Amino acid sequence: MSPSVSGAAKPRFDVPIRAAVVCGWGDRPGDGGMAAIRACLKPQDTVEPVTPAQLAAGGFDMVFVTQICGYSEVPKAIAASGLPAICLENHRGFHAYHAAFNYDLNGLGGTVLPSMFPEEMEASVRAVRSRRALRGMKLLVADVFGDGRRIAQIRAFAEGCRARLGVEIILRDTAELRERTLSYDDAAADAELARWYAEVFEGPGEMGVSYMREVAKLYLAEKAMLEETGAVGFTPQDIGGFLVTPKPVPMPNLTYGPLAVDGYLVCEESDAEALATQLLLYAALGRQPTMSNLYFAYRDRFAALASYKDYTDEMTLADCRQCFADNHVVLSHFSTAGVIPPGMMVEARYKVRETVPAWPGQAMIWSTPKLGPVVVARLGEKAASMHLEYGEADGLGFGDQYGWYRGRWFVRLPDVRSFAARCMHHHYAIGPDTGDHAALETLLYKLLRLDRA
Numbered sequence: 327m328s329p330s331v332s333g334a335a336k337p338r339f340d341v342p343i344r345a346a347v348v349c350g351w352g353d354r355p356g357d358g359g360m361a362a363i364r365a366c367l368k369p370q371d372t373v374e375p376v377t378p379a380q381l382a383a384g385g386f387d388m389v390f391v392t393q394i395c396g397y398s399e400v401p402k403a404i405a406a407s408g409l410p411a412i413c414l415e416n417h418r419g420f421h422a423y424h425a426a427f428n429y430d431l432n433g434l435g436g437t438v439l440p441s442m443f444p445e446e447m448e449a450s451v452r453a454v455r456s457r458r459a460l461r462g463m464k465l466l467v468a469d470v471f472g473d474g475r476r477i478a479q480i481r482a483f484a485e486g487c488r489a490r491l492g493v494e495i496i497l498r499d500t501a502e503l504r505e506r507t508l509s510y511d512d513a514a515a516d517a518e519l520a521r522w523y524a525e526v527f528e529g530p531g532e533m534g535v536s537y538m539r540e541v542a543k544l545y546l547a548e549k550a551m552l553e554e555t556g557a558v559g560f561t562p563q564d565i566g567g568f569l570v571t572p573k574p575v576p577m578p579n580l581t582y583g584p585l586a587v588d589g590y591l592v593c594e595e596s597d598a599e600a601l602a603t604q605l606l607l608y609a610a611l612g613r614q615p616t617m618s619n620l621y622f623a624y625r626d627r628f629a630a631l632a633s634y635k636d637y638t639d640e641m642t643l644a645d646c647r648q649c650f651a652d653n654h655v656v657l658s659h660f661s662t663a664g665v666i667p668p669g670m671m672v673e674a675r676y677k678v679r680e681t682v683p684a685w686p687g688q689a690m691i692w693s694t695p696k697l698g699p700v701v702v703a704r705l706g707e708k709a710a711s712m713h714l715e716y717g718e719a720d721g722l723g724f725g726d727q728y729g730w731y732r733g734r735w736f737v738r739l740p741d742v743r744s745f746a747a748r749c750m751h752h753h754y755a756i757g758p759d760t761g762d763h764a765a766l767e768t769l770l771y772k773l774l775r776l777d778r779a
Contacts, residue, residue, distance in 0.1 A: 336589030337558040339459040342370040343387040350394030358416040359392035378403035395423040405434035412441040449764035456609035461492035466557035469596040471499040486709030500567030506547035515542035531678025545581040559591030579690040583676040586667040593617035603755035610766035614667040615757025618657040699759035713779035
């Protein structure tokens with residue numbers, strides 16, 4: 327049985343939408359047309375017949391167009407409203423009567439949603455619903471404010487998220503997070519640890535009581551910041567803010583498991599781009615994703631070694647060639663197989679493991695990812711483009727002498743050379759592929775208007 331999820335923090339994407347209906351041959355569509363529209367919607371949604379001029383008043387999420395044939399003024403009104411549109415007949419299949427409308431709306435810069443068959447209409451409505459849900463969501467990023475270059479990058483990305491996605495990025499200093507951690511006493515930490523050992527972790531694992539108490543206090547500080555801001559996801563700069571400080575303190579990695587069980591999105595190294603990518607994948611596919619480091623190495627030569635320190639440049643090159651030859655990439659994040667949420671992991675509970683031999687005295691989560699179809703993606707800088715690939719997680723690699731790469735998983739992609747040519751970063755979001763590609767791509771490229779990387 328997987329760890330229980332409270333659901334209190336889980337992003338909600340199944341939200342009601344408000345649809346307008348415009349009839350090309352009069353003020354109101356017929357009963358058959360309204361029945362066809364309602365078949366695309368849920369009972370909690372609202373649908374309202376309006377004239378084209380009334381669209382300008384706003385408040386709608388999408389518009390259905392019925393009984394239209396040939397050229398008209400309707401595309402101009404819909405383009406001006408900015409609403410995505412679906413043309414449909416009672417049979418809910420494509421009709422050539424729609425061609426002129428679709429052509430004109432596309433030419434005016436409007437959004438024609440995929441709608442040739444009922445399943446495409448339903449996927450488009452799911453994308454509209456996800457788009458509606460994303461507006462106003464918040465993500466929390468904690469970084470070292472002394473790093474002016476990175477702070478400027480995050481702020482620029484936050485502007486793009488607000489303008490294009492409607493998602494707010496809240497930026498805090500890791501110094502504040504560390505300071506707030508000190509406000510919790512041992513009793514509060516012990517109460518939290520008791521819950522963790524009952525629901526989240528198998529136990530303290532390879533770390534002592536004092537270390538785990540500090541981790542629990544950090545979690546309580548993170549949870550308080552998330553609740554105060556209303557954010558649904560969190561990424562702190564764990565290395566720069568915790569490990570490479572004058573006096574290293576426990577890193578946040580162990581807190582990611584309880585946060586994921588609580589329903590929050592989490593990722594490491596203050597990677598706002600990866601966190602926002604996770605949110606988009608979650609919105610469209612309905613499954614909580616993770617993030618991981620991406621490598622073109624650490625394959626068969628690496629797996630045969632007794633220690634990661636024996637990995638030579640020649641071996642690295644040979645393993646890189648292997649990745650390109652058999653179309654696999656390697657995912658790994660420090661001493662774990664990634665910050666795996668409950669729905670992506672094999673075990674019922676997380677394990678606590680010390681990050682030896684790389685970082686003695688620190689600890690991270692250990693879990694085994696499930697194999698199967700996956701989506702690999704990353705938002706580009708300023709939230710303007712998205713690199714999206716479908717693949718198959720088909721293998722795992724483990725070993726206690728492998729340093730940061732103790733837990734690796736192998737993902738087969740259609741064409742690794744093509745992937746590498748468009749690769750944006752060493753961090754990627756990865757989530758279970760539920761097969762709803764139409765809704766995902768409609769959300770990303772039609773509604774959010776992201777460029778295809």
